Amino acid sequence: MVSSREQSPGSNNAIVRKRTLNRSEISTPATPPNHHGRRETFTGSSTFAGGGGGNMASSLGSATSLNTYESDYEADPTDNTNINVVVRVRPLNSKEVKTGDEMITHFPGNGQIWLEPVTPKEKAKTFTYNVVFEPEAGQEDVLNHSGVKRLIDMAIDGFSCTVFCYGQTGSGKTHTLTGPPHLFEKNPDPFASEHGLVFRSFLYLFDQIQNRNDFHFVLKASFLEIYNEKVIDLLNTSRKPLAVRWSKKSRGFFVENLFMVECEEFDDLLAVLEEGMRNRAVGRHNMNEYSSRSHTILTVHITSEQKASDQGVFISRHGKLNFVDLAGSEMTKKTHSEGKTLEEANNINKSLMVLGYCIASLSDIKKKTGHIPYRDSKLTKLLADSLAGNGVTLMIACISPAKSNMSETLNTLRYAARAKRIKTKPVVVMDPREALIVSLKREVGALREENLQLREFVQVGRPATSDLERWQGNTVTNGVIELPEGFDKEKLEQMEPTQLIETVMKFLSENAALRQENWELIAVRDLLIRDQELVCRENERLLRKLEDVNNVCCRSPIAPVRLSYSADKLAKSQSDDELASAGRRDDENWGYDGTGPNKDKADSPNSAQQIPDAISKELEKRRIGKSGRSNISESYKNHKRNNSWDKVGSRDSSGGSLKSAGSSDSLPTVQGKRVVPNSSLSTPRNRNLHAVSPSNKGRKNLVV
């Protein structure tokens, strides 16, 4: 096993230590030796039950109600799902055993946990969760029975999924997610049996991806911590605080300039995990030797691309898997915190309090529609989507079984009970144009189904092509099928056989014509969408080129202040957005397909005149085509104003690579891994991604 450490050449010191792992080792994850031959160490069942594996259609149609892809690319409003809440109880620790602390947790079964009353006045309290893991449960038990495998399947299918651990300090959150901290110290053993959920999930993720041969995947990972209300990139040793911003496009918060590491292999993901764990803020206090002093979020972005038609149309989905290790709530009296540790504790408690408010509001049906204070802390901003948005969430509440921690345990269990009532509305994140194709395919499927049913009803097989043509000639007049008057089932039964045959033939021809028309429409639309995509890419590339030329001209003392363009060139190759910037745009005269003014439209192979009205309307409605160009123009303006990373790279028209204008020496890399800013995930077709620097100062000039 090779271990190396490399430092990036730029000022941003992103470091990820990568080891090369043997694939056969990876596929046999370590299982705790005491796992077999003993009673079950958990009760209840996850709402994500159903294990793992399976393809998209089967996984979405089974145990949960998350059939969003099957029904529509957007979830049905009734298609809500509860947050899946499991509880893990750690064993008594050596200190508690030494002081004779007692266990007050009992496990009656069926996901129940029963707390013994501490004083004679108190009553026993019972809580029910999806799953309760008893102190004897191992790391592999949590992987297999918490529902996390199902969550990973969903992330692969394009859902945004989150696992977060909540609980008092020293209750076992970090142990559950990543395993004990010594695993990530000098010469870590990547196959230690103590490895937590994250490591095991990575193994499962890679196994699943390898089973899906018809998909092309790109994985990227980022790792951040929220320390004293500041967001720090754990893959960047500069520890410069990053801004949390609102994205209009995705309607969610994101961290600006966060490093993302492209992970082609399992060991790339493992390197990200190890590096982040080494860099996170850890402190010592009375209740935990290695107490996390920050909340951490490790995110794996999963972009999948699937061929949707022979015309080269691809459907891509953008799934996400977040692992959130919250810092533990603590009573500063008990932890004896002071100085820096006290300040950290106050910040931790404050952000957890805001999280508590959000959870309380979201779990109350009356309050859910009102104000939810997500903006009151960085943590809740970044978890907003997981808590009540379009994501799928698993909460692991960690508790201590000790009598001395009764009040904190009770708080955690109440918190978890509230979280269990929250509903989210998961949707597959998909490009709207690609979603259009999916909905069209569904439409065609429905039509086919109808056709089949009709055939069954009239009990005939598929007509011969020659018959079809003859029927069409007889019954379709100007595209309108003439049906017999007052057609219904009763009248059908009374019809003469010849009349019946005639009616059936009319229906058959109508169906066949519909199908034919549909296929043609689909083919035209697929082509248009593909063309549109190419035009958009070309536009983006040209816009950047224009910007670069502008920059050069502005700086040059000999260049004229105002640029002059070749009218021919512009008319042929530039979008109306570029024309607008060159002062030559004529909106009214511009052709639908972006190839030139209307007078040329008839000559264009993709001219609007060749597009059926229904398609034109649909494209217009979905902002494809003309309105799509204005979007590009708008985003270009925004890009300039916000100095955003959204447009940091550009593709060539053949789906080529991103290239940086700066010398390669000035570009930071993460141990040879490609690093991209968080908002510029590429599709799998852009595999040749070069390293680009998410320097906090702003984006670098890029050329193609």
Ligand SMILES: Nc1ncnc2c1ncn2[C@@H]1O[C@H](COP(=O)(O)OP(=O)(O)OP(=O)(O)O)[C@@H](O)[C@H]1O
């Ligand atoms: N299920 C478990 N089995 C064995 N040991 C455990 C278990 N859970 C926790 N521990 C041990 O308890 C100690 C505290 O756990 P851990 O650091 O994970 O707590 P935490 O909730 O993350 O605390 P903090 O919020 O302070 O970071 C560690 O030494 C850990 O190894």
